[in-house]
Amino acid sequence: MKKLMPFRIFNKAKTALQVEDESWYKINAASDGESESKTIEIFIYGEIGTWGITASQFIQDLKAADDGASPVVVAFNTIGGDLFDGLAIHNALSRLGERCTARIDALAASAGSVAACGAHRIVMASNAMLMIHNPWTLAGGDAEDLRRVADVLDQTFEAIIAAYKAKAPDIDDAELRRMVNDETWLTAQESLALGLADEIGNGVKVQACLGQGAAMARYRQTPQALLDQLTASQAEPSVQDDPPAVDDPPASTEADSTALALMITQACATAGISNLVAPLIASTKLADETTVQAALTRAKSVRDLCVAARLPEMTAEFVHAGLDPGAVRARLFDKLVSAGKGFEIDNSLPPADDEIEPVQATIPTPTSTYAARRQATRQHHGKGA
The missing domain is CATH 3.90.226.10 (2-enoyl-CoA Hydratase; Chain A, domain 1)
Structure with a gap:
């Protein structure tokens, strides 16, 4: 059925x-x-x-x-x-x-x-x-x-x-x-x-x-x-207030946090990493725009490394931990080595399963050509006998 x-x-x-x-x-x-x-x-x-x-x-x-x-x-x-x-x-x-x-x-x-x-x-x-x-x-x-x-x-x-x-x-x-x-x-x-x-x-x-x-x-x-x-x-245009004086600490409000969460969501949607919204909010704690922008840049690099290592499922964990690409590369290397996968992390496409093994061609010489012809002639006469 x-x-x-x-x-x-x-x-x-x-x-x-x-x-x-x-x-x-x-x-x-x-x-x-x-x-x-x-x-x-x-x-x-x-x-x-x-x-x-x-x-x-x-x-x-x-x-x-x-x-x-x-x-x-x-x-x-x-x-x-x-x-x-x-x-x-x-x-x-x-x-x-x-x-x-x-x-x-x-x-x-x-x-x-x-x-x-x-x-x-x-x-x-x-x-x-x-x-x-x-x-x-x-x-x-x-x-x-x-x-x-x-x-x-x-x-x-x-x-x-x-x-x-x-x-x-x-x-x-x-x-x-x-x-x-x-x-x-x-x-x-x-x-x-x-x-x-x-x-x-x-x-x-x-x-x-x-x-x-x-x-x-x-x-x-x-x-x-x-x-x-x-x-x-x-x-509505995005209007920024005058920056606070150097001696004044920036005030963090609920509205600021909402705006930063919105920034993360929009940037993730554009980059195709919407699954990383929650980890980014958790890792940045919505501190300020500079922190959020830096985390977004790191998240894209971390995603690329995990995809190249064929371990995309680990991206959210690394982003939540706030790891930089160097630390992620080291952890992925350890993960692959411990799993017995002896390949290097890069951004190139993996080879096709049915890819034909390349053959090294040789340049013909006059001697080899004449030898091949004599061999063919002897075989021909032998068949005629």
Whole structure:
């Protein structure tokens, strides 16, 4: 019996989305200072899935930070991503029970809205949005294969409906299905009325924190007002304040850290190393622009060395440790020697497996030519005899 090739189901726009803005995932466990109680705060800022925050990473980090008693606040600002990762995060939040609150800082779209609805309580910023729509995938095969894919999409559609109804059990089923089919963008007030939010909090500057703004235009029903805000944000010139006096230490603010995180994400997306955003943020601690720029330059060199050594999986570890190319080269050499791989690290392409061994040609001489002719003549006469 023919098997259908495995495929991924996305709950997001139908084209590959390049990360152009902030993609930042972290977990904080902060005590209140006066007692032993603490609040675990998780930021899901970026795509959900392979190219961003995977459910496996999220669940492992949550398990490491969670003490089983502290309140957990999950802040969302995401365009969505892999639906199954979104469902897994949804279920992880649901298992926390009443301790868990989802805070939608700007946008919980697509698989992000599915994940957020796993929380016991949802607080939306007054100008935040929740977006719901159908699952989507890529598939190939014959008619039987594609019918099976359609059946799976129908099943995942029902999983999406179940996730929303778990949060808002009183929502009208037919109306919910219509909104999902139509790709519906819900304001905080609309989400509250439907039961998909429990409270409206203070507003934030949406264009400063939405992230991945270029993706918004790829959805079918993105509100024009939201697109206008993003366009205005991208058009704003980057104005630097006058530098502080020599005797004045530079002030580090939360806004500075966000700007530096954004710088890292944009530079990594351009260089094709978006998987190194988190290690770079960790290694630089977002100290200042000079530190970040130097780390970005090192990261590109480290990536090239690891690829040349056929060990690309070690890049993130070296970048997180803040190692320079010299130290990386030494560690790669030790790794290869200990593994018994006796080849040198360089940037050249590896030889093809079926490459023909070169043959050294010899220059013919008159003596060798006449000898060959005499041998051929003797053989010819011998056959004729």
